[in-house]
Amino acid sequence: MLQPRFTMLPFAAFVDCLRLAADEGDASRPIRCRWRFLSADGQPVQASNGATIGPCDTYRDSPPENFDYIVVCGGLLDDRPAADARTVEYLREAAARRVPLIGLCTGPFALIQAGLMKGRRCCVSWYHHGDLTQRYPDVVPVADRLFVVDGDRITCSGGMAAADLAAWIVERHIGRAWAQKSLHIMQIDSARRGNAAQPQPASFDRVTDNRIRRAIRLIEQHLNDPPSTSALANMLDISRRQLERGFMQELGMSPSTFSRDLRLRYGLWLLRHTSRSITEISAECGFADNAHFTRQFRRLFECSPSQIERGTDIHETPYDGELAALFAERGR
Template structure:
């Protein structure tokens, strides 16, 4: 624990129009709980201010308003300036006052943090040149389309690139806030915040984002449980016997249920899912083909490439080269569906 007389951690929040409530609340509550003993919420060890362009109330994407807010203050009052973005609509007017403020803060050397689509504002302000940029997989396609010169990172929770920090949003904002609390106040205060928030695992920046692997139309409870286990172990091959043991049934029964429900056996289903995950990684991350093959549980690149070509009609290298073009294999950005219909075993 650090000296209680150390200067407080001071954070200014720039709340953009229709900002997302969850990452904002997760970030500021982590500061609040670290700031004082118990749950008393006095701004002792941490200090924060909510800011909008004219000091007006900040309206979130869900309609809730944050008040009171102040107009933008001198950037050097803060250790960090955190920009919380929200719903993206290219037809919305850009808050030029906020963009100018971020440029001013950058010139003053104040570290800038972009949370959720707050990173879009940092890019518009021209302060992300040559920087790594963390974004949620959900917004990856929108960012690459609108800002082709920026290379986003969508396979981790947050990125600390010196005086530019970017975060995917959601509950990852609590992880980033705890990271900063630990840096300035000590690990004990960071853990205090997380534990009161009922977060029992400290997730570092390189912790992977949850991937959009979701299945519908699966009614059998055994099959659903087995799919959950397979999803959690995409980087390894689980034998059918082991899978059956984990869900409490026999090999024969689980194979029969998979064929009845999905038209394929569990082994092929698991391999196809790992290949779909590899396809997703090729589209939404900058990892090499070799890294992706290993992450998807294939023993070597040749093995991965052969099965990938059989499944999608193109090699991983070809997909990587054309991932942003018209000929790209399209990946549903929300779900990877497996329908309940008969299919041939490969």
């Protein structure tokens, strides 16, 4: 299901993985896998990069029960709804007939709009984490992994993770050899599992432990409401001791220290780049009161927040450059 201005990379990665698994060599005959492109009116659909995909089948001529999966390729986000009324109706009909639904990139927004993600985990790209929480505050996004399988709802962060998801589906139904064949032709060594951490432009690329990378993502995504070490360990399905040991091995500090210092660096960024008050920034960074924020800020940066407000300059702290993109996206 191609939504207006759908993102091309996840669409192409997903479909090409199916195409290459469908036949011997690169003949592209849809033998083991078949697919069809749908749009509400059957007209070609333009992607966000200007390319057009068509012809398409209409929803009316493509009953949901004809398919093993229905995949929503989401479009660019703006003030309009993620899906039109016909798309919402079709998705609800598919859900009623128990057809598994997949949301690629911003595709999960359409599933949420249709009321089909209640009580389900919803994977979204770190880039759209803020968009999702702003539009749908009742939905808890999963933005620390590539894709999430929650029963007959499958959501994917987008980009090349769509190839990993398609390979998982191919392996599930026709075998690992076919999935590997597709990926190798696509110049991908092997499929990443759904719980692999999402790559992000900011912070700590030297961390090699996938569990710690995911923990970092979770901390980054909850700067104003930091999870406790025990809660973080529960989210990752590991023990608190394993989590603390991993942080010490990878970063030389505890999870709580990492979380506190990251939130203070976010506070520094907000002081430098926004007009928010110290009280507002203290709350945004997850500190209970100004005094606690100021005390910890002075410990790390050797000056007070009010001095930064008055223009006091300090040396770049570790990772300031790496974290700038994260803070800019969150602070906008």
